[in-house]
Amino acid sequence: MIAVPESGSAANGLAPALSMRGLSVRGLSKEFGGRIVLQDFDLDVAPGEVVALLGANGSGKSTALKCIVGIERPDSGRILLEGADLTALTDRALIDARMRTAMVFQQIHLVRRRTALQNVCSGGLGRLSLGRSFIWAAFPRTLREEAMACLDRVGLADRAHNRVAALSGGQQQRVALARALCQRAAVLLADEPVSALDPAAAEQVMALMVDLARTEGLAVAAVLHQPELARRHADRLVGLRDGRIDFAGRSADIGAEQVDGLYLAPAARSVAHHDQKRIPA
Ligand SMILES: Nc1ncnc2c1ncn2[C@@H]1O[C@H](COP(=O)(O)OP(=O)(O)OP(=O)(O)O)[C@@H](O)[C@H]1O
Numbered sequence: 368m369i370a371v372p373e374s375g376s377a378a379n380g381l382a383p384a385l386s387m388r389g390l391s392v393r394g395l396s397k398e399f400g401g402r403i404v405l406q407d408f409d410l411d412v413a414p415g416e417v418v419a420l421l422g423a424n425g426s427g428k429s430t431a432l433k434c435i436v437g438i439e440r441p442d443s444g445r446i447l448l449e450g451a452d453l454t455a456l457t458d459r460a461l462i463d464a465r466m467r468t469a470m471v472f473q474q475i476h477l478v479r480r481r482t483a484l485q486n487v488c489s490g491g492l493g494r495l496s497l498g499r500s501f502i503w504a505a506f507p508r509t510l511r512e513e514a515m516a517c518l519d520r521v522g523l524a525d526r527a528h529n530r531v532a533a534l535s536g537g538q539q540q541r542v543a544l545a546r547a548l549c550q551r552a553a554v555l556l557a558d559e560p561v562s563a564l565d566p567a568a569a570e571q572v573m574a575l576m577v578d579l580a581r582t583e584g585l586a587v588a589a590v591l592h593q594p595e596l597a598r599r600h601a602d603r604l605v606g607l608r609d610g611r612i613d614f615a616g617r618s619a620d621i622g623a624e625q626v627d628g629l630y631l632a633p634a635a636r637s638v639a640h641h642d643q644k645r646i647p648a
Pocket residue numbers: 399400404422423424425426427428429430431
């Protein structure tokens with residue numbers, strides 16, 4: 368069992384220095400067509416820790432995750448994964464480093480006509496030679512055993528041979544988490560992983576992500592649209608507004624009104640701010 372790190376000692380909730388473990392991001396910026404959508408974005412996620420990214424639609428949350436995982440190319444900034452600077456790596460070293468990051472999405476990216484086990488095996492494809500990678504039926508026994516253990520870890524060993532299409536949304540998301548385990552990822556980036564799930568399934572998947580962080584030492588960063596769920600499950604919260612960090616800190620230290628403020632329109636925000644100032648302490 369990995370202890371929850373005492374991060375967030377600095378005033379802004381970030382670790383004081385770039386970490387050699389887990390994920391550290393500094394000064395990430397990205398613009399599309401001349402419009403800045405992410406600016407000076409910093410993030411630290413230690414092994415065993417869960418950090419939730421919150422913010423209104425269009426505030427830059429997904430762009431941040433996409434830049435970290437390599438789907439988008441940041442205009443500037445540094446991304447350190449287990450101490451390796453991804454922005455300085457090339458070729459095989461970059462591919463190997465990227466393999467240590469897994470991503471799960473709201474729209475679950477699994478091959479629906481394949482079994483849960485085959486999908487989880489695919490997480491280990493990067494470790495196979497190219498020739499074998501595309502033969503679904505020919506995953507080596509060792510990989511199948513590892514994938515089975517990963518499915519067992521998420522409570523789905525009994526559904527290993529079911530096609531993904533026959534599983535519920537919550538079960539599919541658990542298969543996606545098992546695939547991340549089989550990939551042997553050190554960092555898990557989750558983009559609205561529970562938005563398509565009913566409340567009970569969402570609760571279950573969030574609890575599983577926290578459990579995997581604690582027991583497997585995964586560093587988890589999750590974009591969430593459910594502030595209450597984030598507050599209950601995440602160790603720290605990072606609030607984004609218009610591409611910039613509005614607040615960052617331990618979940619217990621961040622007030623509900625601060626979180627709610629992320630979702631107010633600018634005019635309502637200035638009224639709320641004015642009202643807040645009038646309330647005697
Ligand atoms: N490939 C792209 N090309 C142009 N603009 C983009 C692209 N991707 C994102 N954007 C813009 O960047 C801004 C931030 O988008 P992003 O998806 O990161 O926001 P978000 O906070 O994840 O929003 P949501 O909660 O709706 O998913 C938005 O205005 C979006 O339209």
